[in-house]
Amino acid sequence: MSLDDLYREVILDHYRSPRNKRHIDSGGIDVHRNNPLCGDDITVYVVVDATGVATDAAFEGQGCSISQASASMLTEQIRGKKVDEIEGIVLNFRKMMAGEEGPGEEELGDLVALKGVVKYPVRIKCAVLAWDALQEGISQYEKAH
Amino acid sequence: MFDPKVVRKDFPILERRVHGDKPLVWLDNASTTQKPRRVIDCLVDFYEHHNSNVHRGVYALAEEATELYEGARAKIAAFIGASGKREIVFTRSATESLNLVANAWGRANLKPGDKVVVTEMEHHSNLIPWQLVTQATGAQIVPWPITDDGFLDLEAMPRVLDGAKIVCVSQMSNVLGTINPIRQVADAAHAAGALVLVDGAQGVPHLITNVAEMEADFLAFSGHKMLGPTGSGGLWARAELLDAMPPFLGGGEMILEVWIDHATYNEIPYKFEAGTPNIAQSIGLGAAVDYLNDLGMEDVRAHEIEIVTYALDELRKIDGLKVFGPADPTKRGGVVSFWMEDLHPHDLATIVDTEGLAIRAGHHCAQPLMRVLGVPATSRASFYVYNTHDDVDALVAALGKARETFARGGGLPF
Numbered sequence A: 001m002s003l004d005d006l007y008r009e010v011i012l013d014h015y016r017s018p019r020n021k022r023h024i025d026s027g028g029i030d031v032h033r034n035n036p037l038c039g040d041d042i043t044v045y046v047v048v049d050a051t052g053v054a055t056d057a058a059f060e061g062q063g064c065s066i067s068q069a070s071a072s073m074l075t076e077q078i079r080g081k082k083v084d085e086i087e088g089i090v091l092n093f094r095k096m097m098a099g100e101e102g103p104g105e106e107e108l109g110d111l112v113a114l115k116g117v118v119k120y121p122v123r124i125k126c127a128v129l130a131w132d133a134l135q136e137g138i139s140q141y142e143k144a145h
Numbered sequence B: 001m002f003d004p005k006v007v008r009k010d011f012p013i014l015e016r017r018v019h020g021d022k023p024l025v026w027l028d029n030a031s032t033t034q035k036p037r038r039v040i041d042c043l044v045d046f047y048e049h050h051n052s053n054v055h056r057g058v059y060a061l062a063e064e065a066t067e068l069y070e071g072a073r074a075k076i077a078a079f080i081g082a083s084g085k086r087e088i089v090f091t092r093s094a095t096e097s098l099n100l101v102a103n104a105w106g107r108a109n110l111k112p113g114d115k116v117v118v119t120e121m122e123h124h125s126n127l128i129p130w131q132l133v134t135q136a137t138g139a140q141i142v143p144w145p146i147t148d149d150g151f152l153d154l155e156a157m158p159r160v161l162d163g164a165k166i167v168c169v170s171q172m173s174n175v176l177g178t179i180n181p182i183r184q185v186a187d188a189a190h191a192a193g194a195l196v197l198v199d200g201a202q203g204v205p206h207l208i209t210n211v212a213e214m215e216a217d218f219l220a221f222s223g224h225k226m227l228g229p230t231g232s233g234g235l236w237a238r239a240e241l242l243d244a245m246p247p248f249l250g251g252g253e254m255i256l257e258v259w260i261d262h263a264t265y266n267e268i269p270y271k272f273e274a275g276t277p278n279i280a281q282s283i284g285l286g287a288a289v290d291y292l293n294d295l296g297m298e299d300v301r302a303h304e305i306e307i308v309t310y311a312l313d314e315l316r317k318i319d320g321l322k323v324f325g326p327a328d329p330t331k332r333g334g335v336v337s338f339w340m341e342d343l344h345p346h347d348l349a350t351i352v353d354t355e356g357l358a359i360r361a362g363h364h365c366a367q368p369l370m371r372v373l374g375v376p377a378t379s380r381a382s383f384y385v386y387n388t389h390d391d392v393d394a395l396v397a398a399l400g401k402a403r404e405t406f407a408r409g410g411g412l413p414f
Helices: A009-016 A065-078 A083-097 A105-119 A121-144 B004-010 B037-050 B060-079 B094-109 B128-137 B154-161 B182-191 B239-244 B279-295 B297-316 B345-353 B367-373 B389-407
Strands: A029-035 A040-048 A054-062 B088-091 B115-119 B140-144 B164-170 B195-199 B218-222 B233-237 B255-258 B263-265 B321-323 B335-340 B360-362 B378-382
Touching: A009 A065, A009 A105, A029 A121, A040 A065, A040 A121, A054 A065, A065 A083, A065 A105, A065 A121, A065 B345, A083 A105, A083 A121, A105 A121, A121 B345, B037 B060, B037 B279, B060 B088, B060 B279, B088 B094, B094 B128, B094 B164, B094 B195, B094 B218, B094 B233, B115 B128, B128 B140, B140 B154, B140 B164, B154 B164, B154 B182, B164 B182, B182 B195, B233 B239, B233 B279, B279 B297, B297 B321, B297 B335, B297 B389, B335 B345, B335 B389, B345 B360, B345 B378, B345 B389
Parallel strands: B115 B140, B115 B164, B164 B195, B195 B218
Antiparallel strands: A029 A040, A040 A054, B088 B233, B218 B233, B255 B263, B321 B335, B335 B378, B360 B378
16 A cells, blocks of 8 residues: 555645635535534536537635545546546446446546545545535436526 | 653554654554553453453452442552542543533533533544533533634633633644643632533543542543554543433433333442443553553653654654744653645655654544634644654654655656
């Protein structure tokens, strides 16, 4: 178990310079989640156009490097994708967090850097926090459309 | 004065290594403490030789178990200066004791508009039971603010006590380490017509505690934070208050006579001990009290002031590290919460864990206090009788490693 597996430089980079960390007031997907265990706190915003494409994605919040980097990478990964493709990404990400073989860099891009979290079971909650919010947002979107 | 390096030898778990070959450095004592051999042996001895229910059987083992259980009650009564063992109710934890007071006393005595004062530094266990009870009774919670340096704001005392029915105050904060002036609070509260409930979960293990000198009305304490088994703890209350309170939990043991539609209740403290109690744990807590008495609580406190002084001095040398709570080690217990610039407490705790150190990161069950401090979470190292300067040095070295890990350049994605 090496710390470098957990704190890969790409994670530290997203933590230091989070992408798409801003408020979006679009009336689109807007879901807040927090982890009462450690105080991590994330709101995920997604703008979905009439054709079902996520034209913009952003997040706000505070927390540890894993939760913040995961949220930052999430916004990059889903932007420009259709909602059903995003569902596939969520599924692949969850598979990776469950330690299942399969989803690789092709499907997950930078997010593969979070694979090391699997070896630190108490930190998995941090990595999936933004994804919980996104998933809830998608199911709200689907109910409304 | 005991030598913590010698004391350590009484704690088998401190021999173990984690993450391969790293010696365990236990710095999460505010959460739970490790157990000396004497307490572990006591549990084994009880289950191997005396296991029986208490207060019921007429056979030899029931008598032995009852004698051991009641003997532990007497030890605990003496340890906190209670006037008798009738005033000690065994519970599962300090949390259960606080819930007992909120439910048994609170529901019988609170009316709409009554004020329940809760300090901003209370643990959730001395807040949530009061939220539940005030919601049910129509009473209201009045927060007692703290000062910037982590003390109860005594200037606010007359205001918060005005019209209060009960004041809920921690003997020692589990985040700030602040030791609260219980006697002063109790005198003022009584003058204002309010009772005082003290959460002693942190205080009783670390401070010389004497309920007669404190002049409070209720004191909740935990066994596992003072070298005893998990699932042990208790409530001290003035006998006349316990007598007047309705029961909390119903069941066996707490009754005198039972009909199908009503019952009369046992004398105190048994009125509050429904069902088979935590017999082995309470006896184990008695063994922990013996151990602490042998060390001497004055020396326990002196060691704590000494190690906290050293820890505060060393931590303050670290750039960008902020320690919360009182600066004076004589005004605080062995709890040191801090924030390290650019390093979230959760990341920090993970990194120091890889060096074998157990520290706590999070809100420490004190979310309202985190808001007052303006942080989402803190890191917390907390000390007890077996901690040494070496442990503080290991913490400082591990914090250095945490900083190094996070200082790595933002190179290429792997």
